[in-house]
Amino acid sequence: MRRLIVILCLMAAPVWAVQPDEILDDPALEARARDISKGLRCLVCRNENIDDSNAELARDLRLLVRERLVAGDDDKAAVDFIVARYGEYVLLKPNAGGSNLLLWAAGPLMLLLGGGIALIYLRRRSVAEEGAPAGLSDEEKARLAEIMRE
Amino acid sequence: MITEFGHFALILAFFIACFQVIVPLIGAHKRWPGWMAVAGPAAIIQFALTAGAFAALMWAFVTSDFSLRVVLLNSHSAKPMLYKITGVWGNHEGSMLLWVLIVTMFGAFAALGGAGLPPGFKARVLSVQAMIGAAFFGFILFTSNPFMRVPLPVPFDGHGLNPLLQDPGLAFHPPFLYLGYVGLSMSFSFAVAALIEGRVDAAWGRWVRPYTLAAWIFLTIGIALGSWWAYYELGWGGFWFWDPVENASFMPWLIAAALLHSSIVVEKRDVLKSWTILLAIIAFGFSMVGAFITRSGVLTSVHAFASDPARGVFLLGILAIFMMGALTLFAARAGAMQARGVFGLISRESALVVNNILLAVAAFVVFTGTIWPLVAELFFERKLSVGEPFFNLAFTPFMLALGLVLPVGAMLPWKRAKLGRVLRALRGPFALAVAVGALAYAMQNGRSALGPVGLFLAAWLVSGSAVDLWSRTGRGALRVRAQRLRRLPRADWGKSTAHAGLGITIAGIAGMMAWNVEDIRVVQPGESFDLAGFTLTLDGVRKFDGPNYRVTQAEVTLAKGTHVIRTLYPEKRFYPVAGMPTTEAAIDNGVMRDIYVVIGDPQADGGWAMRSYYKPLANWIWGGAILMALGGALSLSDRRYRVAAGARKAPMDGVPAE
Numbered sequence: 187m188r189r190l191i192v193i194l195c196l197m198a199a200p201v202w203a204v205q206p207d208e209i210l211d212d213p214a215l216e217a218r219a220r221d222i223s224k225g226l227r228c229l230v231c232r233n234e235n236i237d238d239s240n241a242e243l244a245r246d247l248r249l250l251v252r253e254r255l256v257a258g259d260d261d262k263a264a265v266d267f268i269v270a271r272y273g274e275y276v277l278l279k280p281n282a283g284g285s286n287l288l289l290w291a292a293g294p295l296m297l298l299l300g301g302g303i304a305l306i307y308l309r310r311r312s313v314a315e316e317g318a319p320a321g322l323s324d325e326e327k328a329r330l331a332e333i334m335r336e
Numbered sequence: 337m338i339t340e341f342g343h344f345a346l347i348l349a350f351f352i353a354c355f356q357v358i359v360p361l362i363g364a365h366k367r368w369p370g371w372m373a374v375a376g377p378a379a380i381i382q383f384a385l386t387a388g389a390f391a392a393l394m395w396a397f398v399t400s401d402f403s404l405r406v407v408l409l410n411s412h413s414a415k416p417m418l419y420k421i422t423g424v425w426g427n428h429e430g431s432m433l434l435w436v437l438i439v440t441m442f443g444a445f446a447a448l449g450g451a452g453l454p455p456g457f458k459a460r461v462l463s464v465q466a467m468i469g470a471a472f473f474g475f476i477l478f479t480s481n482p483f484m485r486v487p488l489p490v491p492f493d494g495h496g497l498n499p500l501l502q503d504p505g506l507a508f509h510p511p512f513l514y515l516g517y518v519g520l521s522m523s524f525s526f527a528v529a530a531l532i533e534g535r536v537d538a539a540w541g542r543w544v545r546p547y548t549l550a551a552w553i554f555l556t557i558g559i560a561l562g563s564w565w566a567y568y569e570l571g572w573g574g575f576w577f578w579d580p581v582e583n584a585s586f587m588p589w590l591i592a593a594a595l596l597h598s599s600i601v602v603e604k605r606d607v608l609k610s611w612t613i614l615l616a617i618i619a620f621g622f623s624m625v626g627a628f629i630t631r632s633g634v635l636t637s638v639h640a641f642a643s644d645p646a647r648g649v650f651l652l653g654i655l656a657i658f659m660m661g662a663l664t665l666f667a668a669r670a671g672a673m674q675a676r677g678v679f680g681l682i683s684r685e686s687a688l689v690v691n692n693i694l695l696a697v698a699a700f701v702v703f704t705g706t707i708w709p710l711v712a713e714l715f716f717e718r719k720l721s722v723g724e725p726f727f728n729l730a731f732t733p734f735m736l737a738l739g740l741v742l743p744v745g746a747m748l749p750w751k752r753a754k755l756g757r758v759l760r761a762l763r764g765p766f767a768l769a770v771a772v773g774a775l776a777y778a779m780q781n782g783r784s785a786l787g788p789v790g791l792f793l794a795a796w797l798v799s800g801s802a803v804d805l806w807s808r809t810g811r812g813a814l815r816v817r818a819q820r821l822r823r824l825p826r827a828d829w830g831k832s833t834a835h836a837g838l839g840i841t842i843a844g845i846a847g848m849m850a851w852n853v854e855d856i857r858v859v860q861p862g863e864s865f866d867l868a869g870f871t872l873t874l875d876g877v878r879k880f881d882g883p884n885y886r887v888t889q890a891e892v893t894l895a896k897g898t899h900v901i902r903t904l905y906p907e908k909r910f911y912p913v914a915g916m917p918t919t920e921a922a923i924d925n926g927v928m929r930d931i932y933v934v935i936g937d938p939q940a941d942g943g944w945a946m947r948s949y950y951k952p953l954a955n956w957i958w959g960g961a962i963l964m965a966l967g968g969a970l971s972l973s974d975r976r977y978r979v980a981a982g983a984r985k986a987p988m989d990g991v992p993a994e
Contacts, residue, residue, distance in 0.1 A: 278723025285716040293701040
């Protein structure tokens with residue numbers, strides 16, 4: 187089934203991403219439409235936004251976005267309109283609400299954790315046993331020298 | 337007949353791999369020299385047999401033997417010879433055979449080149465490498481055997497190769513990626529062998545580094561090829577989509593970059609040992625995650641042409657066994673690895689720790705984003721997507737931080753450093769970078785920070801690397817220092833080249849994302865239009881036949897003012913065998929910009945839909961990647977590694993950068 191979808195997606199030959207006839211006359215409105223399109227997923231495609239997609243459905247969505255904008259919706263209302271119809275699956279940038287908080291916080295939390303551990307480690311190493319042999323031991327130096335000679 | 341020989345060789349290689357797992361491991365444990373020594377010849381025979389099997393499969397593709405299932409499904413007699421050959425790995429079964437061929441190839445190199453390794457250690461390394469080999473031989477033989485025949489009668493012709501794959505950029509993209517993925521298996525084997533021995537020392541760092549470096553170079557080239565292909569083939573000039581499969585190659589790249597930096601610390605300072613071992617394990621883990629994601633199709637993606645859930649389960653099993661085994665061993669043994677070196681809070685060591693944290697966390701962010709749709713569906717019952725906007729936002733800050741600290745960290749001396757001295761040396765690069773960023777800000781339309789910040793970082797990295805290299809020449813007259821510059825170790829040159837390459841790539845990405853100009857319109861033949869100061873004229877459109885496709889080709893004249901720069905020929909191709917169209921963009925490549933033209937569909941009024949782009953600094957992205965790979969190759973060719981034990985005959989000596 188998935189293969190079929192991919193094939194259908196690629197075979198949607200007559201349409202190539204944004205078409206000249208889709209473009210709105212008002213450049214400001216068009217720019218907003220393009221921006222919104224870049225954040226919406228083409229539902230039948232692989233990981234592709236509707237702005238780049240060649241699929242028929244992506245075209246329908248692009249036209250829908252423009253329709254809403256022409257009707258006077260602001261960006262958020264236009265996106266909400268699409269999400270209400272197609273679910274949050276269409277959003278390429280997931281909302282930060284609920285369990286998704288975990289996704290958004292994953293990087294910063296990991297950075298804090300890693301940074302904290304590293305700081306403890308670095309502090310320990312910097313005050314570590316003064317006078318402990320730094321670098322290679324004599325035995326290892328001899329071995330290294332042997333390797334270098336070869 | 338040749339097919340049967342290939343099949344037989346593959347089965348034999350599987351048994352030899354199993355033998356090579358068990359005998360040397362026991363030999364190393366009991367200190368029986370004969371049992372240990374058997375690992376080397378076994379590894380070489382294993383490689384020879386796998387190469388034979390691979391050659392047999394290639395023969396089947398070249399001669400279009402459609403009695404083989406893979407050939408029937410993925411080849412066609414009318415396909416050009418180049419793509420018959422590259423078609424061998426353009427499908428699941430063949431690509432897994434290529435994978436295992438590279439596993440055994442690295443094993444054979446370690447067997448031949450590892451003369452300086454202690455026999456017990458070498459036996460363990462080869463045994464672990466054979467475990468990986470055996471697992472994948474089993475995977476191929478039990479779930480994806482390329483040597484399966486089709487029932488009689490044999491069909492008259494094959495189904496053809498996906499037209500998107502019939503392209504030089506993509507034909508050589510998988511082998512490079514696989515060399516990278518699988519190169520990390522060597523680092524993994526070294527790490528596990530060290531854990532079994534319970535000993536990691538400076539020499540270990542030196543043995544493992546060339547393999548990591550080679551793997552990283554191949555990954556860099558493989559990723560760059562893939563991104564370049566996407567740029568010119570997919571028809572809108574995108575170069576990176578944060579697609580799950582792209583991420584699958586990017587995560588090992590990030591971890592390998594961290595690993596090759598931390599192995600320097602192990603080698604020079606005998607600290608960070610358990611962390612480096614852990615990185616080596618994780619790096620190969622991500623490689624296998626990559627294989628799993630690509631081959632199972634668990635995350636819907638472009639590359640889903642090879643998807644099959646049953647195989648995914650097998651791969652997941654391999655991944656789980658290797659990762660759990662290695663991590664258990666790590667948990668049991670890591671404590672035994674005492675660090676001895678002492679260093680100050682401000683030192684090269686600390687800087688490399690920061691580098692490692694940033695790279696590892698960046699890889700973690702990519703990983704989280706990639707598997708989040710799966711996690712959300714399984715645990716929270718939410719069906720959602722994570723795409724480009726998320727990654728751009730969540731990933732970029734780490735690269736920004738990395739770019740900012742890199743020139744400083746690269747110049748800090750080992751052990752104990754004075755930050756003030758390094759910062760003073762870098763005043764020039766910083767001033768230059770600020771000037772470049774400010775200039776970019778002043779010249780652009782709009783208020784976007786992306787472009788200026790990107791160019792600031794690029795100038796900072798490139799000039800910082802130059803100052804770093806220059807500072808290595810010590811004090812003295814200009815002429816003397818220039819002479820010393822030429823005699824600096826290649827590793828120094830490699831370091832500066834690779835760091836500068838990162839800067840160039842950042843510049844390219846920033847330029848392309850911030851100042852891309854797009855134009856979509858209907859053009860009548862003979863009509864002209866403007867694009868970012870250039871004039872494009874559609875002279876005409878014609879149709880003709882290619883070798884195995886039909887072409888619709890436009891002739892477009894690119895001019896600046898009255899000066900004609902060149903004529904471009906964007907094409908649409910239709911592959912009748914696959915029933916699939918592709919676009920062939922016409923690109924006028926330049927140092928500072930690309931002009932990118934795509935022809936669309938005929939319109940009712942006789943005109944043609946056309947998309948054209950002005951893409952500033954586009955080629956810097958891949959130019960930077962080439963520089964990074966070149967820097968890696970320079971480091972690899974450093975005398976220290978050429979003479980070093982275990983790397984003497986390593987395959988990657990002197991590998992060119994592309």
